[in-house]
Amino acid sequence: MSGVGKIARVRCGANIALAKYWGKANGALNLPAVPSISLTLAELYTETTVEFDSRLEQDELLLDSAPVQGRARERMIQMLDRARDEARVSDRCRITTRNNFPTASGLASSASGFAALAGAVAYAAGLDHSLNTTSSWARRASASAARSVFAGFAELPTSTTDDDNLCARPIEPGRTWAEVRLIVAMVGKAPKSIGSTEAMERSRLNSPYYRAWLETAPRLCDEVREGLAARDLAQVGDAMERSTLAMHACALTASPSVRYWQPETLELIDAVQALRAESVGAWFTTDAGPHVKVLCLAADAHRVQDRLKASVPSADILVCSPGPGLTVLP
Numbered sequence: 001m002s003g004v005g006k007i008a009r010v011r012c013g014a015n016i017a018l019a020k021y022w023g024k025a026n027g028a029l030n031l032p033a034v035p036s037i038s039l040t041l042a043e044l045y046t047e048t049t050v051e052f053d054s055r056l057e058q059d060e061l062l063l064d065s066a067p068v069q070g071r072a073r074e075r076m077i078q079m080l081d082r083a084r085d086e087a088r089v090s091d092r093c094r095i096t097t098r099n100n101f102p103t104a105s106g107l108a109s110s111a112s113g114f115a116a117l118a119g120a121v122a123y124a125a126g127l128d129h130s131l132n133t134t135s136s137w138a139r140r141a142s143a144s145a146a147r148s149v150f151a152g153f154a155e156l157p158t159s160t161t162d163d164d165n166l167c168a169r170p171i172e173p174g175r176t177w178a179e180v181r182l183i184v185a186m187v188g189k190a191p192k193s194i195g196s197t198e199a200m201e202r203s204r205l206n207s208p209y210y211r212a213w214l215e216t217a218p219r220l221c222d223e224v225r226e227g228l229a230a231r232d233l234a235q236v237g238d239a240m241e242r243s244t245l246a247m248h249a250c251a252l253t254a255s256p257s258v259r260y261w262q263p264e265t266l267e268l269i270d271a272v273q274a275l276r277a278e279s280v281g282a283w284f285t286t287d288a289g290p291h292v293k294v295l296c297l298a299a300d301a302h303r304v305q306d307r308l309k310a311s312v313p314s315a316d317i318l319v320c321s322p323g324p325g326l327t328v329l330p
């Protein structure tokens with residue numbers, strides 16, 4: 001990324017993993033234990049403004065108008081300090097960030113949020129970062145964020161060498177599969193019961209299925225990648241469902257158990273399976289929250305949307321399409 005300035009405003013889309021990342025190979029560097037593939041969405045995004053200001057005595061961090069606290073604040077300050085070191089500036093920062101969807105509820109707000117922050121901080125500090133460097137900075141804060149930097153489908157590989165430059169890569173850049181839709185069925189707006197970092201750690205340390213997950217996940221990722229290359233939505237969807245089920249099986253069998261699903265989650269999954277029994281191409285995935293995301297083609301989106309709404313009338317349903325990566329705003 002090029003450009004020098006003390007203030008920057010960027011937008012970045014959330015991404016939903018088709019092949020899930022779950023588990024860390026190196027916690028300090030935040031390196032994933034398995035490869036993952038996601039779709040960056042146009043309709044769910046974060047907008048972040050970063051301004052270096054010599055009059056500030058400390059960094060001011062606002063998320064959806066409230067001061068950022070706890071672990072999220074630490075991760076943001078770590079990224080700011082890294083930028084200050086590299087740019088040799090000491091000014092404190094004012095950061096205003098806003099999500100156009102519920103934060104920390106399993107809708108990938110940390111992915112769009114940290115990808116936007118990595119881009120905006122570097123741009124405001126006058127650092128000439130490539131998208132790969134931006135992706136690697138984002139990955140350090142939240143591994144899924146590495147993928148949001150790129151448009152459309154992106155893959156985050158694993159690293160066997162503790163490589164702190166590990167970044168995501170776009171899949172077939174410039175050849176978007178524009179007809180694909182991910183329909184997001186939102187079940188409530190509450191923050192998730194347990195953060196993904198702690199849940200992954202619990203899974204790694206004491207789920208009897210963690211080893212099976214490590215063996216299975218790379219194969220499922222291959223199937224998703226091959227399905228995308230062949231434009232075979234059934235192959236992508238089938239591997240996507242097996243990936244989410246294996247991830248949740250691993251989390252459910254941790255001790256104490258990690259369960260993100262709610263009764264509505266299962267109602268929505270039933271609705272997707274019923275659609276498939278009627279030969280509609282629709283496949284589900286769920287993340288660290290109760291929401292269900294359904295993969296289908298644009299031609300089937302209305303039918304899928306109607307069925308999801310009929311099965312859980314309280315759910316908010318949003319049809320999402322492939323989105324751009326990190327975008328600098330005027």
Ligand code: PMV
Binds near residue numbers: 142143
């Ligand atoms: O990057 P994190 O720590 O927010 O973890 C993301 C975990 C999942 O959303 C469940 C899966 C994924 O690959 O995005």
